[in-house]
Amino acid sequence: MRIPNRWHLRRPLDEHGQKLNPWQFTEGRRIEPRGVIRFPVKPDGVTMDFTLDAFSTPVVHGRVVQLFERLGIQEVQFLPVQVEGHVGPYFILNTLHTFRCIDDVRCEEVQYWKPEDGELEKVGEYKYVKGMRIDPAKVxxxxxxxxxxxxxxxxxxxxxxxxxEAEGLTGTRFVEV
Incomplete structure (x- = not known):
């Protein structure tokens, strides 16, 4: 998001222009796609090999797919997508694993959803995480x-x-956790 004049991918749509549930791509499970997934771009700008849409869904160029295949990484699913006004190939990078690995003690700050927050389906999950640290033994x-x-x-x-980094992929930003 910090790259000047970058493109901005909006919420994913189906082939009929209906909004898709963007959170399905963060659940750590395989998805069976139904039809073509499209991403509107607004504003248009500098394209990237790795980008996040408006809901933090990773959308990657085929170069990323090729790298993952060369490295033998099978912990992801690549869902083909169309990016409005851009020739691909582009894919949603759908991660297939989720681990309970955040190390609360080593994080700068964590807050959990509570019943009084009014989001009962989120109670017990993280509401806020600052300075995230993970426990590598749990992954x-x-x-x-x-x-x-x-x-x-x-x-x-x-x-x-x-x-x-060695591949020279654009759009990435890494923070040690």
Whole structure:
């Protein structure tokens, strides 16, 4: 989001222009696509190999798919998409694993949803996480995953980060957790 003049992908739509549930792409499970997924772009601008839509859904260029295939990473599903006004190939990077691995003690600050917050389906999940730290022992040898209770975080291993940087992929920003 900090790249000047970058493109902005909006909420995903189906082939009929109906809004799709964007949160399905953060649940850490395989999705059976129904029809063509489209992303409107507004404003248009600099395209990237890795970008997040308006709901933090990772949308990647085929270069990312090729890299993951070369590295043998099978912890993701790539769902083909059309990006309005842009020739692809583009894909949603759907991560298939979620781990309860946030290390509350080592994080700068964490807050949980409580019943009085009025979001009963979220009670017990993270409401706010600042300065996230994870417990690596809880993720095994997984190279890409989401964190339970704070699904906006997309965590990758150091070797995958280095491979993405070496490939010169655009649009990424890494923060050690």
């Amino acid at each position: 095994g040898d997984s190279r890409i995953f989401r964190t339970w209770g704070w699904s906006l975080a997309l965590i990758i291993s150091e070797d995958l980060k280095q491979a993405m």
